[in-house]
Amino acid sequence: MHAIRLHEFGPAGNLRYEETPAPEPAAGQVRVAVEASGVHLIDTTLRAGRGGGPLPLPPLPSIPGREVAGVVDLVGSGVDAAWLGRRVVAHLGPAGGGYARLAVVAASSVHVVPDSVSFDAAVAMIGTGRTTVGVLDAADLGAGDVVLVTAAAGGVGSLLVQAGRAAGAVVVGVAGGPEKVARVRALGAQHAHDYTAPGWPERVRAALGDRELTVVLDGVGGSLGRAAMDLLGVRGRLVMFGWSSGELLAFTSTDLVERALTATWPISRHQLGRPGFLRGLETRALAEAAAGRLIPSVQRFPLEHAAEAHAALESRRTTGKVVLV
Numbered sequence: 589m590h591a592i593r594l595h596e597f598g599p600a601g602n603l604r605y606e607e608t609p610a611p612e613p614a615a616g617q618v619r620v621a622v623e624a625s626g627v628h629l630i631d632t633t634l635r636a637g638r639g640g641g642p643l644p645l646p647p648l649p650s651i652p653g654r655e656v657a658g659v660v661d662l663v664g665s666g667v668d669a670a671w672l673g674r675r676v677v678a679h680l681g682p683a684g685g686g687y688a689r690l691a692v693v694a695a696s697s698v699h700v701v702p703d704s705v706s707f708d709a710a711v712a713m714i715g716t717g718r719t720t721v722g723v724l725d726a727a728d729l730g731a732g733d734v735v736l737v738t739a740a741a742g743g744v745g746s747l748l749v750q751a752g753r754a755a756g757a758v759v760v761g762v763a764g765g766p767e768k769v770a771r772v773r774a775l776g777a778q779h780a781h782d783y784t785a786p787g788w789p790e791r792v793r794a795a796l797g798d799r800e801l802t803v804v805l806d807g808v809g810g811s812l813g814r815a816a817m818d819l820l821g822v823r824g825r826l827v828m829f830g831w832s833s834g835e836l837l838a839f840t841s842t843d844l845v846e847r848a849l850t851a852t853w854p855i856s857r858h859q860l861g862r863p864g865f866l867r868g869l870e871t872r873a874l875a876e877a878a879a880g881r882l883i884p885s886v887q888r889f890p891l892e893h894a895a896e897a898h899a900a901l902e903s904r905r906t907t908g909k910v911v912l913v
């Protein structure tokens with residue numbers, strides 16, 4: 589089969605499209621003929637050889653990718669043959685192997701993909717979607733909220749904009765560059781601003797008039813996350829779920845006390861260790877997509893162009909969830 593393999597840590601160009609032996613499912617596993625593979629920012633970090641995050645560096649050579657959707661074409665011993673031919677999606681966890689024509693995964697990890705959900709949408713929801721559901725649980729958005737979403741044109745951000753509007757909240761989306769700002773407006777945000785333009789926080793304040801932010805949903809961290817936090821009104825809620833800037837959002841207990849703010853990280857390492865926690869989020873995310881309540885934005889690249897997808901993601905030239913097809 590063909591797959592993307594990494595033989596040496598480094599730039600995106602180190603990803604090679606090449607022939608490799610097809611994997612065989614072990615006991616309790618199924619093999620998926622992959623139609624779509626998810627690309628995550630952490631994939632670029634691991635490819636570059638930068639460890640220290642939630643996942644260890646893989647042994648080389650390796651096949652990156654932790655999210656796949658497709659059709660079951662082979663089952664291992666102990667697995668019901670009824671899985672053959674089923675449309676499925678799965679998160680592969682730290683094992684990787686998703687940037688390939690074929691991938692193996694434990695049968696207990698797969699979800700059936702409804703006919704109404706495309707493979708690339710399913711891949712988006714199994715990772716990005718499950719994060720979104722966890723963030724929304726913590727945010728508890730309502731009609732009285734004014735919510736700011738950082739990186740609102742991204743995979744999680746675009747879903748959060750939709751969810752905020754559905755909850756009846758006033759949604760402020762910030763994104764990098766005019767094209768992404770236009771995308772955020774098209775998603776339904778009442779206010780959209782370019783965070784690469786100086787003075788964007790003042791423009792947010794001016795647009796809201798006498799209203800203040802009640803919620804910030806931040807997956808960027810760093811100075812952008814901090815600027816968003818500083819816009820929160822008294823008793824505002826900060827929900828953090830990532831640091832795509834490379835830096836965590838920094839604040840002190842004094843920052844919280846001064847305005848009676850609350851701050852939370854909805855998906856902790858402790859929760860990740862709880863049996864069934866992530867699967868529950870995945871199931872709910874897929875149900876939201878099947879019902880049409882959350883529609884993932886997807887940017888597609890051919891599998892053989894994985895290096896191009898990585899380079900685009902690292903340079904902030906993508907919108908929505910990046911998917912290899």
